[in-house]
Amino acid sequence: MERALEVLVRARESIKPAYPTPEHLRNFKLSLMDQINFPVYVSTIFLYKADGNVKADQISQRLKSSLSKTLTKFYPLAGRVKDDFSIECNDEGAEYVEAFANGFLFEYLQKPDQNLLRDFHPFNYAESPVASNGGPMMRIQATFFKCGGLAITVCTCHKLIDGVSLGIFVNSWTTTARAGNKEVVPRFVASTIFPASESFVPLPLHISPVQANRFVFDTKKIDRLRAEVSSASVPRPSRVEALTALIWKCARAASRSNLGYSRPSLSAYAINVRAVAEPPLPDNSVGNSVAYLMAQASEKEIETLQDLVCSLRKAKAEFRRNGLKTLLENKSIFDIPESIKDKFEKDEIDFYTFSSIVNFPYYEAADFGWGKPVHLTFPNYLVSNLIMLMDTNDGKGIEVLVTLSPEDMAFFERDQELLAFATTNPSVLGYTNTSKL
Template structure:
């Protein structure tokens, strides 16, 4: 059993942009999608093995210097949320914390524990759902391990920053850090990443927006990994005349949805309808399309419906997902702009939804998003990238494994549902429950405790 990890905060400061934000950019307008989105922090955590060629004090200096330069371009990230319509770009800065962990990175990677990730946050877990007015838009913690390993938590205010925006920011930050180090072999390290702040033009803010329903319920989390061969088996099993080539994300989503429905049915003692809501990057499907590097919430929610029927198969649910995506592609974005509501509840289920008589599941995917390739500060790519700090129950987050071939899924369910979900035999025939990320038993690294204490 992995021992408890103790993390000691060494420094806490605000990193300000290297150059002041011009006066005409000081009042940043939110978009309709920003207004609607959950008011929470979402933490993306990047874990790195020790690199003997770079000292911990050099890492610290490089992170802070490159962050300051990057914030000049991402100036709203250094501001504070003013209200439901705007951010004050006052250069207060991003909160930046450095900490020291008493353990070894290999201990976590051998048996990943999602609860331990909370110690890498730059705030207490009890604050996790609070990302409101006056709070930093960006909070970062760099945690150094005894072995020289490193965890960097990038915690973003969801009122401005979606998953794609995180990727654009990390891409820019790491490119700046690599250029500063002048030691990276990665090509195009000087290629500048310029964010486009245009979402409010495409999706104007509204006085009458409808916030996403937010239910902060007791939630447990577990991690499941599907390797490439198992995903191929599932795709072959689920393929049909109607959907001959289901995607990897479609088949895993349908399988997980089916198993979650079964767990709910067993706990309730009866079947009830369910909805699965799928976050979809709409930059490419907007008319006209948004730039790929646009920053801001540009996410649509595709809503698929399932009955409470016990004999509903994974194949049935894949078809439901495919139909829902086709429907959204036709008129989904236009409906959002007209109703000021990000997702649509079928009229036949509206009353049950209002009475909490349906199961409601949310799926988010970063599959095929190159987090591993982007997040090299000059000391190598991360060995693991994960998401932490979601406080929403009935949530499933799909991410690439570090080899780019498999998919890992973080499952956030009530304790009662998760206890049944993780014993589902159909699920376990394709998934491995929380396997090691990789074997680091032979890795070595210098003890950084004394270096950090003397240099920070």
Template sequence: DRELEISCKSSTGYLLLVQANFFECGGVAIGLNISHKIIDAYTLCKFINSWAAISLGSANTDHVVPPVEFGAAASLFPPLDFLNSPQPSIDFVKENCITRRYVFDASKIAALKSKVASAAVPNPTRVEVVSALIWKCVMEASRSNSNFARPSVWCQFVNMRKILPQAPGENLLGNLVGYSVAKTEEREVEHDVKSLVSKLRKGLEEFKEKYGNGISREDVFQQCIELSKLVGKVDIDTYCSTSWCRFPFYEADFGWGKPSWMSIPSTVEIKNIISLVDVSDGIGIEVRLTLEDEDMAIIESNQEMLAYASLNPSVV
């Protein structure tokens, strides 16, 4: 279960590094380190599946690997004149953090969805219920360690390709990511998963309403400014979540079969990061949760969390 380490060269300016690991048992693990300046999770998945299709020697690679629209994003969002405008800088707080891997299997997610369905959200998604449960547990941990309840913000990164009317097709590559926001107030001391699901859904609907008719380069710039302000506030607990669920990473076949396990690397220096990705059955969810040491110590013994998630189960 020990994580593979990517080469130290990954921090010296390379846009892409690939590391192949071969095991005595015959297994193979491929690690990728790629710059977020040029790619998001959607683009990464496209890259991996196209690479795999080419490796297989597909008879029709033009169909498997469609033409890439490299310039489309720039046409949608022409560059700003940064020399005459303040440049956004999202400074994630670096703390003594620890990352844990939790897995929610299909049956537990189904039970959780059934439990938290409400008139406001009768059909909660897998990501919503898992995110809401984690949010509840991390808020409880923060309150226990600080002895008071701080306002809490959940930033959910969103694939803008599903939102924008002007997005020119599925082959738009690069970074096309926004984020929705859900908040709790200081006066809100107690929370249940059901109410947090409603907050997450409301935040996403407000995001779609705001940007569903289009987004400008100034909007993108302003989003970066607002996120940097949120992350920098010491009187608010801000959690940033990314979901790679439903991206077909498990379809990548390089010639030795589809992968048995795919995971997102840990971000051990940046606190309050939550990453979600499908497990191999496409129904369960694996979570990488990075928190400060003190908060994680409480999470690890949280019985509600452990009722639905397994801590670092075997990957085989």
């Protein structure tokens, strides 16, 4: 977009649960995995085309009313972080902001720019990324465009909510908004399986200048990539494995070009451990239930894509054997190999974190009654070397959001091996009906 998109906040209020939280639920116990995560806000933005049958005031009222009812079930999200062990479920509520943008939705969708989304947040993300000092666990902004289009930004505190938990919440909220028949009820049982500990090891959080870009892979290109990375060891790599290997290799190449030399590399891949916990957690379990498997690459090796896929498969196999048990014994959700732990602590390695919500029905879950989103995204303005994979809105391709240092990104986005398979930040309008944008 050539001109700035101005956003004007019209109203700001606190949405409390429709019914008071019972006294016996007022002190919510965090799990070990909750403890490990920093209380930073993680944001998700859902973009909707206009519904000519519903006005902005009606939409906002439906959002607030259904949010209040949903918070009754998700009562910790209406509370405040008390300490490293608990949330005070005091019903202070979630923050809700109503705002208006001076532009049209299609202007953003023509060439999505994450920097333009900063004003779609209910707070200054750069200045206040942490839900501390009594801040809300959940902060939401509904931004209405001149065309009637809508952006709903959901910011949740990572101290309690992981990607699956967010999907459960959104599904429950939208079902309530649509007055659906199938009620979505959360289960808060993670602390019984992963009890809190005095000696937990927090995730490393290094806030630094970052640059994000979006890369889209269509089905044909993904199939071609999978064929190229297949080997005798991994004859049928998954779509996510193939893309993870490609992004990892190109990110390492960008770091090497920027620094002028190679460094050892570690790739952390987030996995949902609900099904592998002992006993397994229910599918509707809300709370952090993610651990990280680690794949390693030496600075002395020039890995092929096949090598990196094999490294990922090996890490998965090792984790399945005893990884979760070992991590929990160490009060951590990631395990840095001893061979490079010293370099890791001195920040002398290239460390990348991958997260995937491919095949998770976010688009289907986010229908409040005026249709599925035409686009959704997960802005990241804080942490470099973070890669998120998700489905395109037509379900036929995969979008990858890559956040690197500005210096590394300058090399990464020009990598010819990457561009042989990816399209850099294409218009969403190519697979979206534009009549109401």
